[in-house]
Amino acid sequence: MTQHSRTAGLLRRVVTTTAVALVASALVVGCGGADSDPAAAPEKSAAPTPKETLLAAVPDEEDGAFRFAGRDSEATLSGLVDPAAKGMELTHSVKDAELGFTTRMTFRIVSEQVWMKVRFTGTKGLTGLPKLPERWLKLDRARLTDAASAPVWEGPDVGNTGPLIEAATTVEEQGAGKYAGTIDLTAGNAAEVLEAEETRALGASAKAVPFTAQVGPDGNLTRLTLQVPAAGKRKAYPYVVEYRDHGSAPKVTAPTGAAAQDAPKIAYEMLNG
Structure with a gap:
């Protein structure tokens, strides 16, 4: 989602639903010879590749509530994700370089x-x-000039780790739960994780951007770091997504009673620029 000056486009969703299908191939191991019985041969499932393991660790609709944090070259976001409620909370803080004040904006969906x-x-x-x-100010999307920019529930993988891992051209396991490799940022939905101008500026280097990832003992992805190289006037920077506290984070609920009200006119004036 592109949020202009309101919330940065760090954790844009690139697809409405990212379906990850991991198909394990069955290997039939025979004893050999004319008298062997294929029907009695034991079957073994192929061990998942490092890439398959990472894809399986990406948050999905079956996960309990968890926390997340992320940052890129321009912004930092943090919050909560609650797949059961189709809910999330996004918080973004930005300091005005000229006047020195800080705006902290939180969306609850x-x-x-x-x-x-x-x-x-x-x-x-x-x-x-x-x-x-x-209070929490309830927004009417119809009153937003750019309604598409307002955050919506589009799935639990708010950091786009699934599309990035799917576009990985190499993935190696480097120890318990630790992985590294390269990602082709021009491939599939990964091409939409960065702004189009930035991807074009990266040129050939966009096809092999190094990354590292960490999977916790519970099998959940805890961190993915994409080392985006320098491009044009933009310096190199890390694109970082962190997921934690699976199943123990607070649930996301709709604010009610005195905690909420309809957004006043001035809120729309601010959002609509």
Whole structure:
């Protein structure tokens, strides 16, 4: 999702649903010779490749609530994901380089509904900032100029780790739960993880971008780091996604009662620029 100045496009979803099918091939091992009985031969499943193991570790709809964090060259996001509720909470903070104040914006999404909470800090001596209620502000997408930019529930893999791993051209296991390899950022849905201009600027190097990944003892992906090389005027930077606290993180629920209200006109004026 591209959020302009509201929330950065760090954790854009590139597909509505990422389906990962891991098919284990069965090897029939015979004893050889004319008297061997194929029907009685034992069957063994092929061990999953490192890439298959990583894909299986990507969050899916069966997971319990978990926390996530992510960052790229321009932004940092953190929050919660609750697949059972089709809910997530995204928090983004950005400091104004010129005036020095910080805007902390949080979106809460439950299915098709979205709420927003905004807080400004470091504003001493400043005037003109919008005065918003401190409650959760329920947004009407029809009143947003760019409704498509507002976050929606599109699946639990908010960091796009599935499309990235699917585009991996090499994956090696480097120890218990540790993996490394290269990803082709021009392939499939991985091509949409970065902005198109940035991918074009990377040129041939976009086809073999190094990455590392970590899978926890519970089989869940805990971290993926993509080392994006320098391109044009942009310096090299890490694209990082972290997932943790699977099954123990707080659930995401719709704010109710005095904790929420409909967003006032000034909230839409801020969002619509």
